[in-house]
Amino acid sequence: MGSVKDYFSSLGSGIASLIKGMGVTGKEFLTSKVSEQYPDKRDTIAYAAPRFRAKLQFIYEPDGRNRCTACGTCQRNCPNGTISITTKTVDLPDGKKKRKLDTYLYDLGSCTFCQLCVTTCPFDAIEFTNDFEQAVFTREKLVQKLNYLPEQPGDPAPKPGTPVRPAANVAAKPAATDAEKPASGNPATDNENKKEN
Numbered sequence: 001m002g003s004v005k006d007y008f009s010s011l012g013s014g015i016a017s018l019i020k021g022m023g024v025t026g027k028e029f030l031t032s033k034v035s036e037q038y039p040d041k042r043d044t045i046a047y048a049a050p051r052f053r054a055k056l057q058f059i060y061e062p063d064g065r066n067r068c069t070a071c072g073t074c075q076r077n078c079p080n081g082t083i084s085i086t087t088k089t090v091d092l093p094d095g096k097k098k099r100k101l102d103t104y105l106y107d108l109g110s111c112t113f114c115q116l117c118v119t120t121c122p123f124d125a126i127e128f129t130n131d132f133e134q135a136v137f138t139r140e141k142l143v144q145k146l147n148y149l150p151e152q153p154g155d156p157a158p159k160p161g162t163p164v165r166p167a168a169n170v171a172a173k174p175a176a177t178d179a180e181k182p183a184s185g186n187p188a189t190d191n192e193n194k195k196e197n
C-alpha cells in the first residue's frame with residue numbers, strides 16, 4: 001500500500017515540476033528576443049554600447065578638416081607609447097612659419113583604452129569609436145595613420161565653440177608682428193597673443 005502511495009506522490013511532484021518548467025519556457029517564448037544574428041546581419045544589429053572603446057580616431061569636420069594642432073599632449077600623456085606624432089614646418093602667406101601635423105600614428109595593438117589621450121586633448125581632436133571589428137592578420141596592420149584624409153588648407157579646424165574673429169576685421173587690418181603688437185598690460189592676454197603666433 002505504501003509503494004502505491006509513494007508512486008502517486010512522486011507522480012504528482014513530477015507533474016508539478018513539469019508544469020513549472022513549461023511555465024518558464026512559455027514565458028521566455030513570449031518575451032521579445034534580444035539575441036542578434038552576427039555576422040549574418042551585421043548591417044542592422046546594434047553592435048556594441050556607444051561608450052565601448054574599440055579604436056582611437058580623428059574627429060573630422062564635414063569639409064575634411066581635422067582639429068589636431070600637433071601639440072603632442074596626447075603623445076606625452078599616453079602611458080605606453082601608443083601614439084607617435086611627427087610634425088613639419090610650413091610657410092604661411094604672411095612669411096611666418098607654423099608647425100603642423102605631418103603623421104599621427106596609433107598602435108591599436110598596444111592601446112589599453114585608458115582614454116587619457118582623449119580626455120587631455122585641448123582641442124577635442126580625437127575620440128574613440130565603438131566599431132569593434134578590428135581583427136587583422138598581422139600586428140603591423142594594427143598601426144594606423146589617423147590623419148588619413150588629404151591635408152586641407154584650413155587645417156587644423158578650430159575646436160567647436162571657439163569664437164570666430166569677424167572676417168571684416170581680419171581683412172581691414174593686416175596681421176601685426178610681435179614687435180608691432182601693443183601690450184595690453186594684462187600678462188594673460190599678452191601670453192595668449194604670443195601663443196596664437
Ligand code: SF4
Nearest residue numbers: 068069071072074121
Ligand atoms: S590629438 Fe589633441 S592632444 Fe594630440 S596632438 Fe592633436 S591636438 Fe594635441
Ligand code: SF4
Nearest residue numbers: 078111112114115117
Ligand atoms: S587610450 Fe590610453 S593607451 Fe590608448 S592611445 Fe590613448 S592614452 Fe594611449
